[in-house]
Amino acid sequence: MAKLTLNRAKELLQKHVSEAHLFTHALAVSAAMGAMAAHFGEDVEHWQAIGYLHDVDFEKFPEEHCLHVRELLDGEGVEEDDIVAILSHGYGLCTNEVEPTTPLMKSLFTVDELTGIVMAAALMRPTGISDMEVKSLKKKFKDKGFAAKCDRAVIQQGCEMLGMPLDEVMAIVIAGMQTQTEALGIGPKA
Numbered sequence: 293m294a295k296l297t298l299n300r301a302k303e304l305l306q307k308h309v310s311e312a313h314l315f316t317h318a319l320a321v322s323a324a325m326g327a328m329a330a331h332f333g334e335d336v337e338h339w340q341a342i343g344y345l346h347d348v349d350f351e352k353f354p355e356e357h358c359l360h361v362r363e364l365l366d367g368e369g370v371e372e373d374d375i376v377a378i379l380s381h382g383y384g385l386c387t388n389e390v391e392p393t394t395p396l397m398k399s400l401f402t403v404d405e406l407t408g409i410v411m412a413a414a415l416m417r418p419t420g421i422s423d424m425e426v427k428s429l430k431k432k433f434k435d436k437g438f439a440a441k442c443d444r445a446v447i448q449q450g451c452e453m454l455g456m457p458l459d460e461v462m463a464i465v466i467a468g469m470q471t472q473t474e475a476l477g478i479g480p481k482a
């Protein structure tokens with residue numbers, strides 16, 4: 293068995309997901325994970341692939357998210373480590389099965405929520421994500437009414453697990469998502 297590739301992750305997500313917003317979220321998390329991998333000097337494509345596939349069971353099992361990851365990926369040639377990494381993003385949220393213990397897991401746990409705030413903030417700005425600064429993103433982060441579904445406590449907990457300040461993680465996530473500006477639809481408004 294080989295490490296999950298981004299192409300394989302895309303094929304697998306396509307099998308189980310149809311809603312456009314879930315593909316957008318997959319891409320945002322994938323881009324953010326790639327930037328986190330680069331930060332840690334790890335395998336960028338592998339982290340992107342895990343990010344892309346992490347919500348594979350969400351559309352089919354919204355009420356039992358994470359609990360069906362294993363059955364959907366069984367027999368698909370996905371390594372156990374990769375399945376476990378995906379399971380860990382729901383730690384304390386939808387499953388306590390796997391605690392995030394590696395930089396990859398901790399990153400996934402953190403950027404899953406953080407990319408939601410970045411997307412919402414970018415969509416509101418005339419210039420999109422192109423010149424987004426950490427300072428303005430932090431204002432949105434502190435405004436609890438903004439993108440209220442994105443759980444700030446989870447993001448803070450994730451940064452603590454990573455041992456990284458929120459500002460640093462934000463800068464990495466912005467830079468990662470900027471690489472997918474067009475596909476994410478968060479460029480400057482015409």
Ligand SMILES: [Fe+2]
Binds near residue numbers: 321346347404
């Ligand atoms: Fe997610």
